[in-house]
Amino acid sequence: MDQESEAFYGRLKEELQNGTEWPSTYLYKFIVPSDSDKTDRIEAIFDNTGAVIETRKSKNGKYTSLSITVHLENPDKVIEKYIEVGKVEGVISL
Secondary structure (H helix, E strand, C coil): CCHHHHHHHHHHHHHHHHHCCCCEEEEEEEEEECCHHHHHHHHHHCCCCCCEEEEEECCCCCEEEEEEEEEECCHHHHHHHHHHHHCCCCCEEC
8 A cells, every 4th residue: 555545545544434433334435436346346346244235326327336335343344445445447536
């Protein structure tokens, strides 16, 4: 992980620790090019976590948005999932 990513995740962890009681429910939002392989890979990352995953294609069908609501134990678990999803090519995290 590069220094910029480390700094970002460090700030995110601090905000999550200070602003949320853990364990807690967290909402992830991602946008990916509409490719079933990419959405399947993201869904697999959250498999067996009890996550609720909603997908919606853009008007022209070129992109798919994913809203993933999942109950997690602590901020480290939130960041772990962001890092895993970040390995999927073309993903934009919101």
